[in-house]
Amino acid sequence: xxxxxLDELTxxxxxxxxxxxxxxxxxxxxxxxxxxxxxxxxEVAAEAAERLREVHAMxxxxxGGASYGVRxxxxxxxxxxxxxxxxxxxxxxPPLDIQRDDDGRIWSDFFLGPQYEGPPTLVHGGVSALxxxxxxxxxxxxxxxxGMTGTLTVRxxxxxxxxxxxxxxxxxxxxxxxxxxxxxxxxxEGVCVEAEGIFIxxxxxxxxxxxxxxxx
Amino acid sequence: xxxxxLDELTxxxxxxxxxxxxxxxxxxxxxxxxxxxxxxxxEVAAEAAERLREVHAMxxxxxGGASYGVRxxxxxxxxxxxxxxxxxxxxxxPPLDIQRDDDGRIWSDFFLGPQYEGPPTLVHGGVSALxxxxxxxxxxxxxxxxGMTGTLTVRxxxxxxxxxxxxxxxxxxxxxxxxxxxxxxxxxEGVCVEAEGIFIxxxxxxxxxxxxxxxx
Numbered sequence: 001x002x003x004x005x006l007d008e009l010t011x012x013x014x015x016x017x018x019x020x021x022x023x024x025x026x027x028x029x030x031x032x033x034x035x036x037x038x039x040x041x042x043e044v045a046a047e048a049a050e051r052l053r054e055v056h057a058m059x060x061x062x063x064g065g066a067s068y069g070v071r072x073x074x075x076x077x078x079x080x081x082x083x084x085x086x087x088x089x090x091x092x093x094p095p096l097d098i099q100r101d102d103d104g105r106i107w108s109d110f111f112l113g114p115q116y117e118g119p120p121t122l123v124h125g126g127v128s129a130l131x132x133x134x135x136x137x138x139x140x141x142x143x144x145x146x147g148m149t150g151t152l153t154v155r156x157x158x159x160x161x162x163x164x165x166x167x168x169x170x171x172x173x174x175x176x177x178x179x180x181x182x183x184x185x186x187x188x189e190g191v192c193v194e195a196e197g198i199f200i201x202x203x204x205x206x207x208x209x210x211x212x213x214x215x216x
Numbered sequence: 217x218x219x220x221x222l223d224e225l226t227x228x229x230x231x232x233x234x235x236x237x238x239x240x241x242x243x244x245x246x247x248x249x250x251x252x253x254x255x256x257x258x259e260v261a262a263e264a265a266e267r268l269r270e271v272h273a274m275x276x277x278x279x280g281g282a283s284y285g286v287r288x289x290x291x292x293x294x295x296x297x298x299x300x301x302x303x304x305x306x307x308x309x310p311p312l313d314i315q316r317d318d319d320g321r322i323w324s325d326f327f328l329g330p331q332y333e334g335p336p337t338l339v340h341g342g343v344s345a346l347x348x349x350x351x352x353x354x355x356x357x358x359x360x361x362x363g364m365t366g367t368l369t370v371r372x373x374x375x376x377x378x379x380x381x382x383x384x385x386x387x388x389x390x391x392x393x394x395x396x397x398x399x400x401x402x403x404x405e406g407v408c409v410e411a412e413g414i415f416i417x418x419x420x421x422x423x424x425x426x427x428x429x430x431x432x
Contacts, residue, residue, distance in 0.1 A: 004336055020258040024251045027268035028244060031275070032307040035240045036284050036298045038275040042236040048271050052243035055264050055271075059247070059254040067330035067337055067378055068252050082252045082333050084340040091248040092308050092331040114283035115308040117298050118350075120220055121283060124300040125365035126349030133342030134334075148375065149341035154368045162283060 005071045014073060021089050024059070028091035033113040085134035096131065096167070098138050106139040106183075107168035114162065123160040128185050128193040135169040136197035140179040143171035147179055147199030160185060160192035169195075177201040221287045230289060237305050240275070244307035249329040301350035312347065312383070314354050322355040322399075323384035330378065339376040344401050344409040351385040352413035356395040359387035363395055363415030376401060376408035385411075393417040 009017070031052075038045070068082025068089065081089040086096050094116075096108040110131075118124030133152050140147050169183025179199045184191045225233070247268075254261070284298025284305065297305040302312050310332075312324040326347075334340030349368050356363050385399025395415045400407045 016258070020261040021251070021254065023265040024254075024261060024268065027265050027272065028247055028251060028307075031244055031268060031272050034272060034275045034279060035237070035244060035307060036303070036305050037280045037282075038237065038240075039278045039280050040275055041278075042232070044274060044277075045236040045240060048274050049239040049243050051267060051271050051274075052240065052247060055267050056243065056247050056250060058260060058264050058267075059250045059256055061260075062255045062257075063250060064253045064255050066253075067333045069333075069336035082330055084332050084334060084343050087252070087333075089252050090331055090333075091244075091251060114298055115306055116300050117283045117285075117303075117306075118300060119364065120285035124346070124349070125353070125368065126346030127300050129345035129349055129368055129370070130340070130342030133340070133345055137341070148335065149370075149372050151372070152341065152345055152368075152370045154345070154365075154370075156365050156367070159364065 005069050007071050007073060009073045014079065018088065025089050025091045032091060032115040036114050085131055096134065100142060104139065104142050105168060105170045106135055106142055107166065108135065109164070109166050111164050112162050117162060119159060121162060123162055125156055128160055129154045131167055132169070132183055132185060132193065132195040133197070135167050135183050136181040136195060137199060139169035139171050139181045139183065140197070140199035143174065143179055145174065145179045145199070145201045147201050150178065150198040150200040152195060152197045154193060154195045156193050158192055161187055221285055223287055223289060225289045230295065234304065241305050241307045248307060248331040252330050301347055312350065316358060320355070320358050321384060321386045322351055322358055323382065324351065325380070325382050327380050328378050333378060335375065337378060339378055341372055344376055345370045347383055348399055348401065348409065348411035349413070351383050351399050352397040352411060353415060355385035355387050355397045355399065356413070356415035359390065359395055361390065361395045361415070361417045363417050366394065366414040366416040368411060368413045370409060370411045372409050374408055377403055379403070
């Protein structure tokens with residue numbers, strides 16, 4: 001499998017990469033949230049777009065591969081920093097900060113702004129599916145078998161409001177290379193969306209022990 | 217239902233809004249794709265982040281509501297410009313440009329860059345679910361019943377590569393307030409991900425004719 005990169009970075013190197021680039025992703029997230037709603041005059045908007053293109057030129061002067069991939073340091077800790085849900089260098093990702101309980105439950109408290117809207121004032125149904133896919137996948141991995149999604153089923157109980165939300169997932173059982181996981185997203189009033197997932201251990205990973213691969 | 221805004225904009229007003237603000241979203245998409253991968257020196261990264269915060273201040277000086285909502289002009293044409301999948305003012309959205317065939321089929325050709333990554337070099341499984349939710353929802357609406365997602369089931373046949381992709385969906389049948397839709401995402405080699413959805417006509421829309429609501 002290409003793209004899983006085992007690099008030589010030390011803890012200090014990793015902290016330096018985070019300190020240098022995470023603020024860019026943070027600034028781009030804030031920009032996404034405001035750019036959707038701004039009503040500034042056309043000439044101000046044009047000036048803003050021009051300045052953004054200038055920053056793009058700055059950042060384009062030195063670029064790595066076509067995508068970030070998933071990088072591991074020598075201690076086995078993964079850096080999925082380009083990931084569309086948890087990637088701290090990815091402005092598309094909220095990003096979710098994944099927590100792990102001793103009983104294998106995975107959870108995250110997060111905030112979804114206007115860039116995640118579908119129906120007015122509500123989270124896009126597909127965004128809920130996106131986040132649940134990640135949460136369920138993390139729960140499958142926590143069960144010892146990191147997998148690719150096989151099937152994801154999402155049931156929408158009611159609209160999920162934009163704002164502060166909670167997501168969680170837990171493995172229910174395994175059958176051979178299949179790991180079964182369920183989870184949900186809730187607001188302060190309770191569950192809005194439920195999901196069940198079947199994750200398949202990829203062929204390249206079968207027969208290996210995976211307890212050294214963690215994504216913190 | 218809040219957030220569905222019928223406004224007084226003329227075709228010229230709408231063209232002007234698009235001309236003013238779409239370039240900002242375009243620039244932010246390009247920035248997302250490069251910011252994940254840049255390897256510029258920390259001082260260049262810090263300068264870039266600072267400039268982004270300055271642009272944020274410019275755009276924040278005049279802002280509309282908490283989210284964009286879905287706006288309709290007098291002729292019934294919708295502007296879901298904040299939508300997380302099709303919103304041309306939303307940097308998180310690729311955005312998908314939805315096409316409609318005479319037989320009710322909905323389709324879109326689109327490109328997914330590094331900000332949509334999950335497994336290395338592959339589209340995040342949840343991003344496929346996100347896009348399919350929108351495509352299926354559009355197909356349900358094309359069948360005359362715009363709905364909220366009730367259940368979405370996504371089956372992953374194989375990894376979906378980042379790059380140029382094709383998505384499509386079509387209504388299969390209806391049962392009362394439920395509309396059944398299926399669709400898929402494919403690359404040049406064929407189908408990567410399939411989905412089935414059940415969309416529910418929201419209570420507020422039942423009994424109304426919805427043929428005047430279009431999202432172009």
